[in-house]
Amino acid sequence: MAEKDGHAKDFVAAHHEAGHAVGAYMLGVPTKVVYIEADGSGEGDWKPALTIGEIRKHGLWPEYAICGELGRTVERMLFGSSDSRFCDDDQDVIDRLLLTFLPDRGEREKFKAKLPQLAEDVTRRPFFFESVKAVAQELLKGERLDNTGVKAVIEEASRKRGRI
Numbered sequence: 001m002a003e004k005d006g007h008a009k010d011f012v013a014a015h016h017e018a019g020h021a022v023g024a025y026m027l028g029v030p031t032k033v034v035y036i037e038a039d040g041s042g043e044g045d046w047k048p049a050l051t052i053g054e055i056r057k058h059g060l061w062p063e064y065a066i067c068g069e070l071g072r073t074v075e076r077m078l079f080g081s082s083d084s085r086f087c088d089d090d091q092d093v094i095d096r097l098l099l100t101f102l103p104d105r106g107e108r109e110k111f112k113a114k115l116p117q118l119a120e121d122v123t124r125r126p127f128f129f130e131s132v133k134a135v136a137q138e139l140l141k142g143e144r145l146d147n148t149g150v151k152a153v154i155e156e157a158s159r160k161r162g163r164i
């Protein structure tokens with residue numbers, strides 16, 4: 001694949017990370033931080049504000065797995081393809097999570113097969129893509145958002161559409 005320039009990589013990265021964060025907000029998984037690097041490298045991250053113990057306590061592992069999937073779902077839906085750079089890391093996180101919470105291999109494989117569809121279902125919620133675009137814009141400005149910041153951007157994006 002041809003090397004993309006820094007700006008284009010950041011643009012994709014911002015939407016990928018925003019996909020994780022908006023999905024997390026909609027699924028009740030608190031965000032610790034979401035950002036893209038300021039150096040044009042197209043690197044970034046979304047981190048949930050949950051420990052493994054809290055995920056277990058609240059039974060949030062399916063939601064967490066869906067959040068992990070949503071970066072590449074958003075990339076695919078907005079840009080037609082997803083960049084393996086991020087997606088390999090996301091897959092590692094999902095695989096480790098499922099190993100912890102679904103020890104049975106058959107159940108794990110069944111859940112993994114359903115995961116892309118579960119993630120796509122989240123993208124059909126009201127204001128999902130409006131919110132992703134609004135969060136991505138903030139990330140491209142260099143903002144690092146925590147859960148309160150993500151919530152504020154999503155609420156603002158939804159208000160602009162005049163439906164809440």
Ligand SMILES: [Zn+2]
Pocket residue numbers: 016017020071072086087090
């Ligand atoms: Zn990701």
